[in-house]
Amino acid sequence: xxxxxxxxxxxxxxxxxxxxxxxxxxxxAVGLGRPEMLAWSFATGLLVQAILFLVAVSLLPGRxxxxxxxxxxxxxVGSFVARRPRTLQPEPSPRVPEExxxxxxxxVRVLLAIAGGAWLLFLVSALSEPMWSTDYLAVxxxxxxxxxxxxxxxxxxxxxxxxxxxxxEYPLLVSLSLAVLSLFSGWHDQALALFFPLCELATLAAxxxxxxxxxxxxxxxxxxxxxxxxxxxxxxxxSGTAEIPFAFSLVLVSTAFLDALSDRSRAxxxxxxxxxxxxxxxxxxxTLFVLLVGAALLVRRxxxxxxxxxxxxxxxxxxxxxxxxxxxxxxxxxxxxxxRWGELVSRLTKVLGHVLTADVIHSWLPLLAVVLLFAFTxxxxxxxxxxxxxxxxxxxxxxxSMSAFxxxxxxxxxxxxxxxxxxxxxxxxxxxLEQRRQESLRDERGRVESAVV
Amino acid sequence: MNGGDNQPDTPSPRSRGEGRGEGRSRRGLxxxxxxxxxxxxxxxxxxxxIARRWEMFTRSVAGGTIAPGEGSGFxxxxxxxxxxxxxxxxxxxxxxxxxxxxxxxDVYTYEAAYQLAPRRVVxxxxxxxxxxxxxxxxxxxxxxxxxxxxIPNGALFRRR
Numbered sequence: 006x007x008x009x010x011x012x013x014x015x016x017x018x019x020x021x022x023x024x025x026x027x028x029x030x031x032x033x034a035v036g037l038g039r040p041e042m043l044a045w046s047f048a049t050g051l052l053v054q055a056i057l058f059l060v061a062v063s064l065l066p067g068r069x070x071x072x073x074x075x076x077x078x079x080x081x082v083g084s085f086v087a088r089r090p091r092t093l094q095p096e097p098s099p100r101v102p103e104e105x106x107x108x109x110x111x112x113v114r115v116l117l118a119i120a121g122g123a124w125l126l127f128l129v130s131a132l133s134e135p136m137w138s139t140d141y142l143a144v145x146x147x148x149x150x151x152x153x154x155x156x157x158x159x160x161x162x163x164x165x166x167x168x169x170x171x172x173x174e175y176p177l178l179v180s181l182s183l184a185v186l187s188l189f190s191g192w193h194d195q196a197l198a199l200f201f202p203l204c205e206l207a208t209l210a211a212x213x214x215x216x217x218x219x220x221x222x223x224x225x226x227x228x229x230x231x232x233x234x235x236x237x238x239x240x241x242x243x244s245g246t247a248e249i250p251f252a253f254s255l256v257l258v259s260t261a262f263l264d265a266l267s268d269r270s271r272a273x274x275x276x277x278x279x280x281x282x283x284x285x286x287x288x289x290x291x292t293l294f295v296l297l298v299g300a301a302l303l304v305r306r307x308x309x310x311x312x313x314x315x316x317x318x319x320x321x322x323x324x325x326x327x328x329x330x331x332x333x334x335x336x337x338x339x340x341x342x343x344x345r346w347g348e349l350v351s352r353l354t355k356v357l358g359h360v361l362t363a364d365v366i367h368s369w370l371p372l373l374a375v376v377l378l379f380a381f382t383x384x385x386x387x388x389x390x391x392x393x394x395x396x397x398x399x400x401x402x403x404x405x406s407m408s409a410f411x412x413x414x415x416x417x418x419x420x421x422x423x424x425x426x427x428x429x430x431x432x433x434x435x436x437x438l439e440q441r442r443q444e445s446l447r448d449e450r451g452r453v454e455s456a457v458v
Numbered sequence: 459m460n461g462g463d464n465q466p467d468t469p470s471p472r473s474r475g476e477g478r479g480e481g482r483s484r485r486g487l488x489x490x491x492x493x494x495x496x497x498x499x500x501x502x503x504x505x506x507x508i509a510r511r512w513e514m515f516t517r518s519v520a521g522g523t524i525a526p527g528e529g530s531g532f533x534x535x536x537x538x539x540x541x542x543x544x545x546x547x548x549x550x551x552x553x554x555x556x557x558x559x560x561x562x563x564d565v566y567t568y569e570a571a572y573q574l575a576p577r578r579v580v581x582x583x584x585x586x587x588x589x590x591x592x593x594x595x596x597x598x599x600x601x602x603x604x605x606x607x608x609i610p611n612g613a614l615f616r617r618r
Binding site: 007008009126129130132133134135137139141142143146147150151154155159161165166167168170171195227230231234235236237240241242368370371374375377378381382438 | 484487488491492494495496498499500502503508510511512514515518519521523524526528529530531551564565567568569571572575576578579580581584
């Protein structure tokens, strides 16, 4: 198949996933606008397609396309027959203050144009050649190609000593998503890269939609633009790895978390559970973030905190039953033994020293800009995310010191890992921008009223 | 602080007293800081790299192909790509293959496993499990054994 033909096949597969996802999301999408609906539909669709694919290949190895499409059709028909459950009554969606929209319209357009242009740049970059990064070849792409070309999930992916370096313990959603999309395009590792710009697009839609709904259109557009120009994340080498889908899932978990802080509806609970399941199914770090979110909600006496914990537990159980126990080869857990605590502290010091001298000094200017941005803006809607993001980074640093390899070598991946958190970080940052802007508008209105009196 | 509370703060007397100019300068400063953050990320993009990728992208759209050795995947050794392609073309999909190649960088192993999938690629110490041995950079000299096939940059041995 030609590149263009295969790319259209991938696009068709992604659209079908979004349609199936929409059929499910519409049951718990109360109050969401179109951009958020798009993002949630895509994420839910990826999860559903992966599950249907596993069911299909376990019954009919090598012939999954027709069963998957048939099951998709059944879900879509079932959703529209069932309609929306009575328990999920529509609620008024917080609207954007009109006062800000009028004066910022031109700026919003400029920001969205920047986001669109940056997205196109990544699209071209990702699709310019077959996916090639080391993690793609050794982990995500290898599993996907073996699953797609054999038509089932061979047990050797998890038990073959010759594949010990392929991280059999990693979650499978990225590999399964590529395998599902290849049903529509054949195995074309250049066209399949389209999956990653689509994940970016969904991330931008989720950020824009959430902030437009909860803060303002301007802060949503700013978050979309700031995230889209995050080229250390959205670059060719990352198409094929789990970083970009992971960043997407983190944004969904975070927006559901922020909604759950002020809304106890079942719709929010369902979104939190679905997002958590997607997140833990993409990367192991997802389990950590989801557990942090669950703990943060439980600390605030929000029973919604059980949803992320249940999703993480369910995912771990399903993987354990499906592929047997897997030992993470990247970590040396004997560092937990009291006799090695001294060694662990020494390694932690080395890692921290490396992070400070290499990463922090290298990025001093943008880091300083971020610090000043926090100083010049007041607290915003997404501030509760900040400790979770910082704890996640801290956990990365600690985990490097427990690495089975040289901790400094392991710490070399920190910039790549932290970049996955950047879209989440823009959520925090851009939610703070509008606070200041609203105050300024209020001040101006106050002055006008005083002048009239 | 209740993070779910989206109500704006009550303006303090001080903030009420802030002038229009001060509000604007704050917004200007915030915009400048965001610009610094954005530019620091945009600066990681190489215009030459974009041009190279645009050329490959348009060529692909026009129906051309990007040979494995031409792209970034075989940065460590472009000659390894045609070797693996020849192994792939001459072995069945259910074959188990020993690939003898340099151990470093480890991407030699990963490329072999990925490009030859779904064939099973095993290391040399598992040769007893293999049906083929693919030797990269093997010095082939008029071997008459029919189980040895000359391929680009190496040789392929059928094990019986």
